[in-house]
Amino acid sequence: MSDIVKHEAPDALTRSGEGLRVAKAMGNMITTRYSVELQGKRYVTVAGATLLANGLGYTVREVEVKYITLGDATGWEATAEVVDEDGRVIGRGSGICLTSESMWAKRPEFARRAMASTRAAGRALRLCLGHLFGMLGDRVQTVTLEEMPECPALRSSAPCARPSRSSRRATRPSPVPSSSAVPPNRPRPTPSA
Numbered sequence: 804m805s806d807i808v809k810h811e812a813p814d815a816l817t818r819s820g821e822g823l824r825v826a827k828a829m830g831n832m833i834t835t836r837y838s839v840e841l842q843g844k845r846y847v848t849v850a851g852a853t854l855l856a857n858g859l860g861y862t863v864r865e866v867e868v869k870y871i872t873l874g875d876a877t878g879w880e881a882t883a884e885v886v887d888e889d890g891r892v893i894g895r896g897s898g899i900c901l902t903s904e905s906m907w908a909k910r911p912e913f914a915r916r917a918m919a920s921t922r923a924a925g926r927a928l929r930l931c932l933g934h935l936f937g938m939l940g941d942r943v944q945t946v947t948l949e950e951m952p953e954c955p956a957l958r959s960s961a962p963c964a965r966p967s968r969s970s971r972r973a974t975r976p977s978p979v980p981s982s983s984a985v986p987p988n989r990p991r992p993t994p995s996a
Contacts, residue, residue, distance in 0.1 A: 825858040826938035834940050839948050846948035847936055849921050852928040855935060860888045863924045866895075868916060876903035879912075879919035883927045894931030898922025898950075918949070925949045 837851025847855075853863055868881040878901035885894035900918040902908050907915050925947035929936075933945035 822859060822932070822935050823938055826855065826935040829855060829858050830939040834943065838939075838943065840942075841948075841951070843942065845940060845943045846946065846951060847939065847943060848948045849925040849928065852925060852932065852936075852947055856885060856928055856932055859932070861885050861893060861932075863927055865920050865923070868920055871899065873899075873901060874903070876901040878902055878907070879916040881916075881919040881923035883920065883923035885927045885931050894927045896923050896926030896928070896930050898924075898926050921949050 833847060833851040833854060834845060837854060838845050838847045840846075856863060863883055863885050866882045866884050868879055871878060871880045878899055880897060880899045882895065882897045884892045886892055898919050898921070900907055900915040900922065902915070907918065929945060929947055929950070936943050936945045
């Protein structure tokens with residue numbers, strides 16, 4: 804007997820159809836909450852790309868992070884993978900963050916390490932799902948915000964990916980009456996008609 808198992812992958816048309824359906828369903832939320840406009844173009848954040856991936860049943864994981872030296876600069880290089888529900892790798896990407904970048908030169912090591920990992924995740928997600936970013940809107944680019952060199956929107960987390968007050972009100976769920984409050988680890992009772 805053989806231990807080899809053949810996985811039947813869905814055909815390309817089935818996969819792309821599902822991706823389009825998920826992108827259209829999540830498009831407004833991703834572009835409102837998880838993207839930033841720069842010079843008339845909209846860039847999805849890694850958090851938004853991860854949300855899209857999760858909607859398709861994928862997740863991103865850090866594979867490796869190592870300290871590197873490039874010329875006079877030091878920093879971190881990270882590798883990330885996008886995997887399906889069975890753990891099969893469907894995408895892989897790498898990213899670096901160096902002291903030669905003016906924005907990152909004086910930041911602590913842990914911050915540079917984290918940004919290298921974020922960039923790797925963004926690259927991995929973009930390489931396998933970037934074609935779906937275009938389905939999120941007319942001006943949405945296929946590159947993630949964190950991959951943009953010297954991006955001013957990354958200097959402060961305050962303006963990044965925060966919706967305006969009016970869009971926050973429009974998407975905020977209605978409050979649950981206090982009489983039906985339950986601890987977060989318990990299922991909420993369904994209201995009776």
